[in-house]
Amino acid sequence: MRAGAGSSEPTGGRVGVTVPFEGLELHEHREPLARLVAAGYSEVSSMEVNALDGLSPLLLASAWEPGLTLSCSVVSAFTRGPAILAMTAAGLAEAAPGRARFGIGAGSDRVVEDFNGIPFARPYTRVAQTLRFLRAVLHDGGRAPEGGFRLARRPSVPPELVVAALGPRMQRLAAAEADGVALNFLSPDDVGRIRAENADVERIVDAPLVVEARVFVVPGSDEAAEMAARRHVAAYLTVPVYTSFQRRLGRGPLLASLLEAWERGDRRAAVAAVPDRLIADLFVTGSARACADGVRRYLDAGVDIATLALLPPHGRDFPAAAQADFLCDLARALGSAVSGR
Numbered sequence: 001m002r003a004g005a006g007s008s009e010p011t012g013g014r015v016g017v018t019v020p021f022e023g024l025e026l027h028e029h030r031e032p033l034a035r036l037v038a039a040g041y042s043e044v045s046s047m048e049v050n051a052l053d054g055l056s057p058l059l060l061a062s063a064w065e066p067g068l069t070l071s072c073s074v075v076s077a078f079t080r081g082p083a084i085l086a087m088t089a090a091g092l093a094e095a096a097p098g099r100a101r102f103g104i105g106a107g108s109d110r111v112v113e114d115f116n117g118i119p120f121a122r123p124y125t126r127v128a129q130t131l132r133f134l135r136a137v138l139h140d141g142g143r144a145p146e147g148g149f150r151l152a153r154r155p156s157v158p159p160e161l162v163v164a165a166l167g168p169r170m171q172r173l174a175a176a177e178a179d180g181v182a183l184n185f186l187s188p189d190d191v192g193r194i195r196a197e198n199a200d201v202e203r204i205v206d207a208p209l210v211v212e213a214r215v216f217v218v219p220g221s222d223e224a225a226e227m228a229a230r231r232h233v234a235a236y237l238t239v240p241v242y243t244s245f246q247r248r249l250g251r252g253p254l255l256a257s258l259l260e261a262w263e264r265g266d267r268r269a270a271v272a273a274v275p276d277r278l279i280a281d282l283f284v285t286g287s288a289r290a291c292a293d294g295v296r297r298y299l300d301a302g303v304d305i306a307t308l309a310l311l312p313p314h315g316r317d318f319p320a321a322a323q324a325d326f327l328c329d330l331a332r333a334l335g336s337a338v339s340g341r
Helices: 030-039 056-064 082-095 109-115 123-138 168-177 188-197 223-236 240-248 252-263 267-272 276-282 288-301 320-338
Strands: 014-018 043-046 069-076 100-105 160-164 180-183 210-219 283-286 305-310
Touching: 014 320, 030 056, 030 320, 043 056, 043 305, 056 069, 056 082, 069 082, 069 160, 069 210, 069 305, 082 100, 082 123, 100 123, 100 180, 123 160, 123 168, 160 168, 160 210, 168 180, 168 188, 188 210, 188 288, 210 223, 210 288, 223 252, 223 267, 223 276, 223 283, 240 252, 252 267, 252 276, 276 283, 283 288, 288 305, 288 320, 305 320
Parallel strands: 014 043, 014 305, 043 069, 069 100, 100 160, 160 180, 180 210, 210 283, 210 305
Antiparallel strands: none
16 A cells, blocks of 8 residues: 555554543543654554543643654545545644644444434445545645535645545545545454555656554453453444455454354353464554564554554552553564654
């Protein structure tokens, strides 16, 4: 998934951190962010599901640490209209000129329909049209091809546009028309496969595609760490879009017992049915050094930006200071990969 015919050869990468921290209100993030920057991290990322919006943590981070790259990965193309998305992306770009990435995706039927009451219809078309709208108003002259919308305050440096892509059509859209693609719930081995599947896509963007992957990190290797991973799998991989993605990656048999228990409403049995192999594939766990080795495998597989999503061990007190400690230890173990230098 590179320029032109593409390449599956890894080129090294860098590492970012997902914010906000669990259990810490936004106004309390200044000191932990300063520690992350001092440890070498140069990028923060956010997302939105059912906690905070995807922009507020980034804008505060930018005010406190102006050198950070801001990556909103991702907001749903359904839950905001295209004009609002364009204005939001422009605001992010003004906050971090030349250091802003704005990600859109379809989301899921659970988020779009169940949480927001919006029909989850024709997701590929919705994302494709939104991406082209954003490209037109942010990069190509400021006016939408249809409808007459013009962005009256265009940022001096437009943000990079990223597409969150699970299905093959969405991945090919990203490979052709986006600055980056955001991937989720995949193993290092999956990265090469996805690159190879999209290597023949002709890009219309005059730059290599940036491949981002959210890497789930669970400190520790005990039952509390394992339960955090199991609960996360049960919450997400039972959502149809994620189930389909995992089946396409060949993990359908691993999901069978989990999905059966979930469908009959037995959440406890569903969590217990998550196989160890699935956790080994989709999470990095253990000490900071062991997790650093796991993150390196993603970078070596061809991920350009590995965004760490730290999951606290289930049922254990893990205050924000301890979370920052672990991430700083992980940064030291990773060395130059944290900043990409």
